[in-house]
Amino acid sequence: LTKARFSGVLAPVITPFDNNLMPDKDIYVRHCHWLTEQQVGLAVFGTNSEANSLSLEEKSTLLAALIEGGIDPMRLMPGTGSCALPDAIQLTRFAVESGCAGVLMLPPFYYKGVSDDGLYQFYSEVIQRIADPALQIYLYHIPQVTQIPLSIDLIDRLVKAYPDNIAGVKDSSGDWSNTQAMLDRQWPDFRVFCGSESFLLQNMRAGGAGCISATANVNPAAIYSLYANWQESTADEKQAELNTIRDIFQSRPMIPALKSATALCARIPDWHRVRPPLMQLNQDMLKELETALDAAYFNMPGLAD
Amino acid sequence: LTKARFSGVLAPVITPFDNNLMPDKDIYVRHCHWLTEQQVGLAVFGTNSEANSLSLEEKSTLLAALIEGGIDPMRLMPGTGSCALPDAIQLTRFAVESGCAGVLMLPPFYYKGVSDDGLYQFYSEVIQRIADPALQIYLYHIPQVTQIPLSIDLIDRLVKAYPDNIAGVKDSSGDWSNTQAMLDRQWPDFRVFCGSESFLLQNMRAGGAGCISATANVNPAAIYSLYANWQESTADEKQAELNTIRDIFQSRPMIPALKSATALCARIPDWHRVRPPLMQLNQDMLKELETALDAAYFNMPGLAD
Numbered sequence: 001l002t003k004a005r006f007s008g009v010l011a012p013v014i015t016p017f018d019n020n021l022m023p024d025k026d027i028y029v030r031h032c033h034w035l036t037e038q039q040v041g042l043a044v045f046g047t048n049s050e051a052n053s054l055s056l057e058e059k060s061t062l063l064a065a066l067i068e069g070g071i072d073p074m075r076l077m078p079g080t081g082s083c084a085l086p087d088a089i090q091l092t093r094f095a096v097e098s099g100c101a102g103v104l105m106l107p108p109f110y111y112k113g114v115s116d117d118g119l120y121q122f123y124s125e126v127i128q129r130i131a132d133p134a135l136q137i138y139l140y141h142i143p144q145v146t147q148i149p150l151s152i153d154l155i156d157r158l159v160k161a162y163p164d165n166i167a168g169v170k171d172s173s174g175d176w177s178n179t180q181a182m183l184d185r186q187w188p189d190f191r192v193f194c195g196s197e198s199f200l201l202q203n204m205r206a207g208g209a210g211c212i213s214a215t216a217n218v219n220p221a222a223i224y225s226l227y228a229n230w231q232e233s234t235a236d237e238k239q240a241e242l243n244t245i246r247d248i249f250q251s252r253p254m255i256p257a258l259k260s261a262t263a264l265c266a267r268i269p270d271w272h273r274v275r276p277p278l279m280q281l282n283q284d285m286l287k288e289l290e291t292a293l294d295a296a297y298f299n300m301p302g303l304a305d
Numbered sequence: 306l307t308k309a310r311f312s313g314v315l316a317p318v319i320t321p322f323d324n325n326l327m328p329d330k331d332i333y334v335r336h337c338h339w340l341t342e343q344q345v346g347l348a349v350f351g352t353n354s355e356a357n358s359l360s361l362e363e364k365s366t367l368l369a370a371l372i373e374g375g376i377d378p379m380r381l382m383p384g385t386g387s388c389a390l391p392d393a394i395q396l397t398r399f400a401v402e403s404g405c406a407g408v409l410m411l412p413p414f415y416y417k418g419v420s421d422d423g424l425y426q427f428y429s430e431v432i433q434r435i436a437d438p439a440l441q442i443y444l445y446h447i448p449q450v451t452q453i454p455l456s457i458d459l460i461d462r463l464v465k466a467y468p469d470n471i472a473g474v475k476d477s478s479g480d481w482s483n484t485q486a487m488l489d490r491q492w493p494d495f496r497v498f499c500g501s502e503s504f505l506l507q508n509m510r511a512g513g514a515g516c517i518s519a520t521a522n523v524n525p526a527a528i529y530s531l532y533a534n535w536q537e538s539t540a541d542e543k544q545a546e547l548n549t550i551r552d553i554f555q556s557r558p559m560i561p562a563l564k565s566a567t568a569l570c571a572r573i574p575d576w577h578r579v580r581p582p583l584m585q586l587n588q589d590m591l592k593e594l595e596t597a598l599d600a601a602y603f604n605m606p607g608l609a610d
Contacts (some may be wrong), residue, residue, distance in 0.1 A: 084363075
């Protein structure tokens with residue numbers, strides 16, 4: 001059974017850790033409910049989720065907890081890429097069996113300078129071994145982190161070989177010309193998401209599907225509002241407002257800043273924690289973040305209930 | 306109980322895959338016995354082992370198979386680093402409990418631009434949670450792959466905080482001035498390995514401990530012979546001979562070339578296989594490799610028994 005493909009705004013959901021640095025399921029499930037109430041989908045296990053700092057078992061356990069906790073799997077696009085083919089297959093299969101609407105898949109990122117043929121082979125193995133039309137893969141292009149770009153030619157080969165399974169792409173390169181080049185190909189029912197809401201209006205105007213953005217963790221309602229009303233006359237103004245909030249986070253270590261803003265708004269100190277090699281904000285940075293958020297009248301309504 | 310530290314030559318052991326791309330335990334154990342007979346230690350699960358293309362469970366299973374298969378754990382230095390702290394802890398603990406003489410530990414390599422503080426914290430968590438003086442960590446500096454350099458200052462902090470656990474380093478940067486800078490610090494009983502036998506003689510003359518080199522998979526006896534006889538008058542000549550063989554592999558995709566040379570010498574076609582994103586040599590490349598090996602009178606005596 002082929003699934004409807006995503007459009008809209010998704011948050012690469014941040015992951016809370018307890019004082020032993022283990023994921024806190026209860027806080028996590030509550031946070032995901034809050035996000036879906038703000039109309040955003042859940043791209044759990046993304047870069048901003050510290051997904052590669054989690055074990056395979058931790059990810060499976062968290063995904064199961066979300067579904068048991070009442071999250072609709074049709075709102076879920078878990079990150080399931082891995083350097084290791086068996087890990088990518090195992091988590092992807094679990095996501096499909098759990099009814100997730102899609103998966104966001106990094107390329108294997110340990111070896112550098114690998115060929116398009118090798119990357120094609122990796123995705124092919126995953127698709128062929130899972131062999132299920134319910135598998136909807138969104139390719140994850142984030143070359144500044146992985147150092148492994150997903151070229152337009154590679155995507156073209158994958159779309160043509162597996163039109164039922166290759167559903168779209170998240171372009172986190174920050175290079176609009178690359179996003180535009182993907183849109184220009186007009187692959188059938190292929191969903192192009194930008195990796196930051198800074199490009200959301202531009203992407204919608206060019207025929208894109210929405211955005212999957214870190215700051216959708218903290219500013220979901222406003223980002224969704226631009227997505228839902230991009231054809232209105234207020235759109236450029238909304239985009240400018242989103243950019244102001246985004247700048248607060250983008251000018252700081254992004255993941256710790258997102259988590260600390262959430263800690264402050266939710267009044268849950270656990271949210272400050274990150275796993276090494278990331279470092280949580282120090283006291284000075286935290287103070288500066290608070291000041292910046294206050295100056296922007298920033299809050300996350302409904303989160304602290 | 307603190308353990309004696311490594312000196313000598315180690316091979317980052319290549320990993321054989323069956324026709325379903327799964328590790329082949331029997332071929333693996335046999336190959337490791339052949340390597341130890343050539344006097345080299347076993348840095349299993351290194352870059353040339355495709356370690357990051359293996360799941361945690363596959364690595365644990367292979368390590369257990371080696372020990373059950375009669376490999377002395379005091380010859381073993383498994384790679385146990387990972388992007389995910391719990392994975393690094395689990396495999397490192399298993400290696401210590403299995404009696405391995407040491408572990409070779411990559412830094413977490415997904416996030417780029419991480420701080421020395423964050424890397425320090427990562428290694429600290431591993432050491433403190435295992436809390437066993439039998440844990441002997443060899444730090445793995447391979448910035449061209451990980452994009453995460455281990456600075457001299459970071460190593461200095463780790464050595465001073467955990468002198469019983471930080472045993473040495475493998476410098477795969479290919480930058481001799483960096484290796485020299487590590488040696489210059491003269492940390493007590495700290496073992497500096499170069500990541501290629503091209504630097505073996507230079508490293509031994511400067512007080513280094515040996516090398517951990519990809520080509521020790523295919524040319525172990527000759528590399529060991531230079532290590533054991535580096536003070537002899539023949540040393541420079543031996544080094545030149547090693548370089549000739551190394552060039553054959555270094556001028557090709559290294560891992561597929563090592564595996565194909567092994568497949569040819571062992572007459573075991575399984576050895577040709579790699580996991581994606583790597584690609585095995587095509588027919589033309591294989592022919593050229595054979596020609597180059599023949600021209601160098603290359604063989605791997607005792608392997609095909």
